[in-house]
Amino acid sequence: MNRIEEKFSVVGDGGRSALICYLTAGDPSIELTRDIVLELEKNGADIIELGIPFSDPMADGPTIQLASERALANGTTIHDVIKLSKELREHSEIPIILFGYYNPFFAYGLEKFAKDAKEAGVDGILVVDLPPEESEEFKKHLDKNELNLIFLLAPTSTEKRIDLVSDNAGGFIYLVSVTGVTGSRPGMEYSLSSLTKDIKVKSGIPVGIGFGVSTPEQAKDISQYADAVIVGSALVRIIEKNGKERDALLKEIGQFTHSLSGSCFKN
Amino acid sequence: MAIDINLPDEKGHFGEFGGRYVSETLIPALTELQNAYEEAKKDPNFQKEIDYYLKNYVGRPTPLYFAECMTKELGGAKIYLKREDVCHTGAHKINNTVGQALLAERMNKNRIIAETGAGQHGVATATVSALFKKDCTVYMGEEDTRRQAINVIRMELLGTKVFPVTSGTKTLKDAMNEAMRDWVTNVRDTFYIIGSVAGPHPYPMMVRDFQSVIGREAKRQILEIEGRLPDLLVACVGGGSNAMGLFYPFVENEEVKKLGVEAAGLGIDTEHHSATISVGSVGVLHGSKTYLLQDENGQIKGAHSIAAGLDYPGVGPEHSYFNDMGAVDYTAVTDKEALEGFKFLSKTEGILPALETSHAIAQVIKTAPGMSKDEIIIICLSGRGDKDIHTVTDVE
Ligand SMILES: Cc1ncc(COP(=O)(O)O)c(C=O)c1O
Numbered sequence: 001m002n003r004i005e006e007k008f009s010v011v012g013d014g015g016r017s018a019l020i021c022y023l024t025a026g027d028p029s030i031e032l033t034r035d036i037v038l039e040l041e042k043n044g045a046d047i048i049e050l051g052i053p054f055s056d057p058m059a060d061g062p063t064i065q066l067a068s069e070r071a072l073a074n075g076t077t078i079h080d081v082i083k084l085s086k087e088l089r090e091h092s093e094i095p096i097i098l099f100g101y102y103n104p105f106f107a108y109g110l111e112k113f114a115k116d117a118k119e120a121g122v123d124g125i126l127v128v129d130l131p132p133e134e135s136e137e138f139k140k141h142l143d144k145n146e147l148n149l150i151f152l153l154a155p156t157s158t159e160k161r162i163d164l165v166s167d168n169a170g171g172f173i174y175l176v177s178v179t180g181v182t183g184s185r186p187g188m189e190y191s192l193s194s195l196t197k198d199i200k201v202k203s204g205i206p207v208g209i210g211f212g213v214s215t216p217e218q219a220k221d222i223s224q225y226a227d228a229v230i231v232g233s234a235l236v237r238i239i240e241k242n243g244k245e246r247d248a249l250l251k252e253i254g255q256f257t258h259s260l261s262g263s264c265f266k267n
Numbered sequence: 268m269a270i271d272i273n274l275p276d277e278k279g280h281f282g283e284f285g286g287r288y289v290s291e292t293l294i295p296a297l298t299e300l301q302n303a304y305e306e307a308k309k310d311p312n313f314q315k316e317i318d319y320y321l322k323n324y325v326g327r328p329t330p331l332y333f334a335e336c337m338t339k340e341l342g343g344a345k346i347y348l349k350r351e352d353v354c355h356t357g358a359h360k361i362n363n364t365v366g367q368a369l370l371a372e373r374m375n376k377n378r379i380i381a382e383t384g385a386g387q388h389g390v391a392t393a394t395v396s397a398l399f400k401k402d403c404t405v406y407m408g409e410e411d412t413r414r415q416a417i418n419v420i421r422m423e424l425l426g427t428k429v430f431p432v433t434s435g436t437k438t439l440k441d442a443m444n445e446a447m448r449d450w451v452t453n454v455r456d457t458f459y460i461i462g463s464v465a466g467p468h469p470y471p472m473m474v475r476d477f478q479s480v481i482g483r484e485a486k487r488q489i490l491e492i493e494g495r496l497p498d499l500l501v502a503c504v505g506g507g508s509n510a511m512g513l514f515y516p517f518v519e520n521e522e523v524k525k526l527g528v529e530a531a532g533l534g535i536d537t538e539h540h541s542a543t544i545s546v547g548s549v550g551v552l553h554g555s556k557t558y559l560l561q562d563e564n565g566q567i568k569g570a571h572s573i574a575a576g577l578d579y580p581g582v583g584p585e586h587s588y589f590n591d592m593g594a595v596d597y598t599a600v601t602d603k604e605a606l607e608g609f610k611f612l613s614k615t616e617g618i619l620p621a622l623e624t625s626h627a628i629a630q631v632i633k634t635a636p637g638m639s640k641d642e643i644i645i646i647c648l649s650g651r652g653d654k655d656i657h658t659v660t661d662v663e
Contacts, residue, residue: 055566056440056552058447059290065434077564102288102551107565129288129551133278153294157452162296179292180452 003095004148004171007046008206017223017264018046018206021257022099022232024067025050026076030084030242036239036253037245041094044255044261048088049126052100055150059101059128061183063233064241071097078104078113082120083116089121097124097171105138113226114141124148127184132168139168151155153199154178166203172228173203176211182213183233193225198229201219216263223264231260274585279468279555282591284584287467289447289554296454302470303374310475313369313399314628320365321480324398325355327362329481331645332489336615344498344638346631348648349513349619350486358621358650359481359509360391360462366477367460368395376458379403382446384411385576385623386418387650388462389461393427401458403427406445408438411575417654437506439579443553463506464583467554471583478512485645486516493643498523499634502647503626504597505541505576507583509649514595522598528630530572531599539571542599543582545592548590551575554631557584573602574622576650604629609652609659614623621650621656 001009011018021040025033035050057064078100085096097119105113105127117125125147128219130138132151142149148171153162156179165173168225175196193221196207198206220231223235274281287297293507302304307313311481321327329350338346351359364381371379379401383389383443389405405422409431412419422429434443443466450459464471464478470557482500489497500517502510504527517523532540538548547558552567570580589595600608608629612620620628627646635644 054336055435055568056444058444058553059451061448069435070568079564103559103561103567104565106551107561107563113407128290128617129554131287131289131291131294134286134288150292154290154293158295161291176292179454221342 002146002148004047007095008172011046011084012227013078014076015266016203017266018049018227018228019044019219019224019261019264020049020135020209020210020230021045021235022049022230023235023239024052024053024064024071025084026053026071026074026238027067027239028070028193029074030076030080032244032246032249034084034087035250038091039089039250039254040156040257041092043257045257046096047095047097049097049099050085051082052098053076054101054104058099059181061181062234063236063240064182067236072205078108082116085117085122086120095123096121099124099126100128102130111141114145114147118145122147124150126150126174128152132164135168150174155179162199165196167200169203169205172206172208172232175199175200175209176205177209178212180211196226215261219260219263220263223266229260229264270518270589270592274473274588275468279472281585281588284557284587285468285471285555287554288452289467292451297467297469304370304469304473307370307373311374314370317366321362323514325361325365326353327480330355331485331492334616337612340615341635342631343640344637344642344644345640346635347370347489347497347643347645348480349645351479351481351509351647351649351653352618352620355393356387356394357653358387359478360388360393360423361394362480362512363462363474363477363508364388364391364395364460365621367403367458368399370452371401371458372399374458376456377401378453378457379460380406380446380449380457381460382406382439382442383462384408384442384578385574385621386411386415386654387576388421388622389429390418390421392460393422393425396427397425404430404449406430406432407443407444408436408538409433410437411439413627414575414658415654416657433590438452438570440567440570440581447553463505463508464511464585465553465581471585474587475511475515478508479511479515480510481647482514482516485513489544489643489645496520496523497643497645498638499526499633499642499644501526501528501627503528503577503623503649504582504586505579505623506581507586508568509647511583511585513645513647518594525594526593526630527597528626529597529599530574530577530626531597531601532571532573534601535599540599541570541572541577541579543580544586544597545599549587552581555584557587558582558590564661571606574626576621576623577626598630600629606659606662608632618648620648620653621652622655624649
């Protein structure tokens with residue numbers, strides 16, 4: 001069992017859903033990203049998604065777009081994110097997923113990336129703009145290094161898509177809660193419980209729900225039928241607000257994460 | 268290896284290029300579009316409808332004009348201009364928007380979105396949206412709304428909402444990001460009219476097919492006038508739709524050389540150009556694998572060109588394929604040369620070309636004198652230059 005599978009098994013046994021926290025690496029700085037990750041873990045985060053900043057984040061709303069711009073302005077590269085993962089591994093066994101757009105992975109070299117990421121202690125990779133049809137080459141290298149390639153499904157996904165993604169997916173399936181970009185919204189469009197169940201049956205692996213999740217109430221709701229709650233923009237907004245005010249930032253983001261993780265329970 | 272004109276394959280690949288690199292939310296929409304397009308292609312009524320609007324609304328066929336003064340002035344090959352500038356709205360872009368709007372009709376999509384650089388594609392989209400009674404939003408980089416202010420006014424008069432994009436480099440690539448974000452959000456009722464042979468499958472194929480009317484006409488016309496095929500085709504390349512439209516029907520005629528002209532901006536040895544194929548490297552942007560301007564970490568670089576419509580760090584994937592197969596040659600001319608091309612055509616032929624098109628003119632000014640008088644060049648005169656008069660006079 002890898003760290004992701006292990007985590008889902010522990011969390012499930014405890015009658016909980018996993019809290020997955022997204023951060024754009026390098027925002028506000030690589031050092032602070034490390035501190036934030038450790039703070040999130042202390043406050044109940046189960047899995048960390050480290051975003052690799054990209055110049056053209058087509059699937060992201062304004063909050064993560066700006067985070068990406070800040071991280072790039074700091075000079076953050078995919079190399080830095082791998083290095084950061086390695087450093088985190090010295091302090092923590094929390095599962096780490098690298099999350100990004102395909103071009104930086106491609107430019108790095110897919111084979112080399114898979115090797116380096118494995119060596120750094122990374123557990124999974126999620127590429128927003130790499131559907132199963134285009135993923136064969138990358139998946140081959142990730143498989144060789146026992147890294148999970150995590151795929152997305154969306155409310156628009158047809159039965160055929162669900163089957164295809166289920167056949168290819170590793171780790172868990174990331175179900176996008178809304179048709180849209182990342183960013184918090186006041187309420188979900190509709191309940192995803194039946195779609196989630198369908199995907200779980202077909203894939204036999206956990207399903208996490210993200211995009212627009214920003215409150216403990218939403219986390220609680222989702223926990224009733226899904227295996228993981230994924231929160232991104234709401235955390236990034238706290239980072240944006242506090243900037244490099246380290247103590248204030250860690251305090252606020254820690255408290256918020258605590259309130260989320262306290263809600264990731266099945267009734 | 269011979270060029271395969273039956274590409275793309277089922278998954279949208281032209282050799283290693285093309286494909287469908289988009290988030291999962293858009294996959295069903297692209298599949299739906301592909302199916303609708305394949306069906307429409309088989310329906311003779313669809314082609315009839317397109318032909319009707321191209322003839323009566325756009326004003327096709329456009330003339331293949333013998334540029335006698337330009338030919339004499341340069342003293343080499345005979346130069347013909349394929350006059351896409353006389354299309355309704357002033358550029359080739361409308362050949363594509365008519366096709367896609369008719370497809371949107373068939374698919375019952377009542378909301379249209381588009382990205383635009385120079386604003387020519389935006390205007391062409393706004394125009395067909397008015398014609399077919401569609402709600403239309405066009406995304407345009409803030410920088411471009413300034414340099415192409417006339418086209419913003421045109422779009423607004425046509426009833427389109429123009430959304431200035433302030434993210435990233437505030438030009439065409441960012442407008443495309445924003446249009447993609449809109450599409451992801453409103454995918455169920457929205458038709459995204461992409462303006463070049465770029466983007467995820469089926470766009471590069473579909474836009475190529477709609478623009479190929481340029482080359483089909485030119486081929487027929489040159490055979491009528493000269494009784495033979497030309498020796499050289501020249502077109503400017505931004506995303507590459509006017510070039511693809513002219514070249515594609517000649518792809519199997521290997522003896523007809525083809526030259527795509529990219530924007531060298533301030534020079535290809537500077538950081539300020541859009542010469543994607545000439546100096547770029549392979550990567551993935553906006554849904555397809557193709558040549559890109561990027562740094563060693565895979566971040567997309569800002570492009571530059573005096574012509575807003577060429578100011579794009581990518582290029583249509585089929586051009587990347589043609590380049591690697593040696594079927595088309597690609598070169599680049601600078602802002603300065605393009606301005607000279609603009610003035611040259613204005614004075615010699617009384618035609619103000621778009622600054623995009625001026626790149627093709629500038630290249631022919633260099634190439635034609637070295638060719639013999641019985642050789643023939645066809646230039647795709649992709650658009651007219653009214654939109655650029657401010658830019659041109661500001662430089663003076
Ligand atoms: C007149 C004209 N020519 C050329 C272009 C470049 O596009 P493409 O390379 O797709 O023909 C544009 C784009 O705006 C244009 O307006």
